[in-house]
Amino acid sequence: MELTRNRKAVGAAAAAALAGSVALVFGLPAFAEEPATIDLAAGIAPTAAEDFADQGCAEIPAGTADWLDAWVFRLPESVPAEGNFAYVEATFMDEDGNVLRYDTEEHGGIVGGGDDDKAYITAPADLELIDAEAQVHLESDGKDGASRFDLARTCPATAAEPEGASGA
Incomplete structure (x- = not known):
């Protein structure tokens, strides 16, 4: 038994x-499926936040330090993505030629919401955006090179960096 x-x-x-x-x-x-990496659309970089034509701070959370520039990236409807950005990393250059990287995990976030898929990154003022790449879940293989994302707008800093601040 x-x-x-x-x-x-x-x-x-x-x-x-x-x-x-x-x-x-x-x-x-x-x-x-791992997210696919897509590039920033051609002709956007290099640019400084204060020099970019479209400026606004709507997607930037309240309480973000006013001495930081904010960069809002947009995933166009033409990109065959399943959902929003998974991750964005932007590459900047300072006035001394140093290359610095900031991303949505530590220095920003993903802004969800219907047809308006955006992400933002904050960085110390006066850096120049020289490149960016994003990870998205594509519905197709994305190898045609047409899948790119845009810089929607910038939110330039409105105050000087406080003494002893350590960046974004």
């Missing part, structure tokens, strides 16, 4: 493991 109970327990455990494996295999494709 003890042997039968053990077989039932082993059988139940095996069935549960098999069911979990099947669920995992069929559930993984949605999560297994």
